[in-house]
Amino acid sequence: MNDFQTSAQPQPAAAHPAYGNPSPAQQNAGPVQNPLVADTADIQHMPRVTPSALQARGLELYYGKGGASTHALRGVDFAVGQHGPEAVAVMGPSGSGKSSLLHVLAGILTPNNGSVMWRDEDIAMMKDGARTRLRRSDFGFVFQSGQLLPELSAAENVMIPMLLAKTPRAQAQRRAQGMLHALGLGGMFDKRPGQLSGGQAQRVAIARALVTGPGLVFADEPTGALDQATGASVLQLLTHQTLSRGASLVVVTHDPAVARACTRTVRLEDGIIVSDARHDQQPVGAAR
């Protein structure tokens, strides 16, 4: 029996708002960088790759209440994927609201005002359960690091979203292995995250984000923990694999090299979008 067969079944793990409902405490605590799974709530899951548009209008977000509150988003209008798949870099100074915007667009945080339209539904108005199901079926997430369950193999980590969606285990295993193979990790099915390099672990995370065929992938500093060369190859894989599957990518980054690898750059300052420019995608690793 190989490692994959003998290892523990993916189990519900620590909650992450990307896949489970954020509790009020999690909302107050802000974004968490560990997209594990919370429960196995009933999910109608149909893998699909549909070019999709998301349109947000008038987003306002406050953390806290009263005089001590922080106004993190101040009337943000933002759309992605309206003219086909695109890769959008969200840049801006620290504290400008980049992660807040990503979490509101992805339905992890509820805005105080504004709408987020996705497939004719306002995510901001959805009940928690519906929003969780939507996140699991329609969106993919890649975070900086530490997002894989350490006790599971690479293949089992990739299987998690499919098992949550009640995909039969054998089918989920085949798909996970196929996706890992496509991402250059054909020999790594049975490896635990601790046995992988940082770049390999991020590729497993990308496989997990893409395996359900999401229409939109959200990434928050996906190469932030990697050296420059590894980061460049991971980024190339993330943009190429996402766009070639007909999905769009929204990536929060401080790194101009990441932005150059995208097709559009949005700049935030103090909770407001101050510029939004389409540009050619430059080869990853190109000189600055």
Ligand SMILES: Nc1ncnc2c1ncn2[C@@H]1O[C@H](COP(=O)(O)OP(=O)(O)OP(=O)(O)O)[C@@H](O)[C@H]1O
């Ligand atoms: N959980 C929270 N509670 C209170 N204030 C918060 C919380 N999370 C973020 N903020 C504040 O909201 C504003 C926007 O934060 P956000 O994390 O979205 O910025 P960012 O551009 O992603 O920053 P960075 O580049 O440093 O990650 C900042 O003033 C930040 O201090």
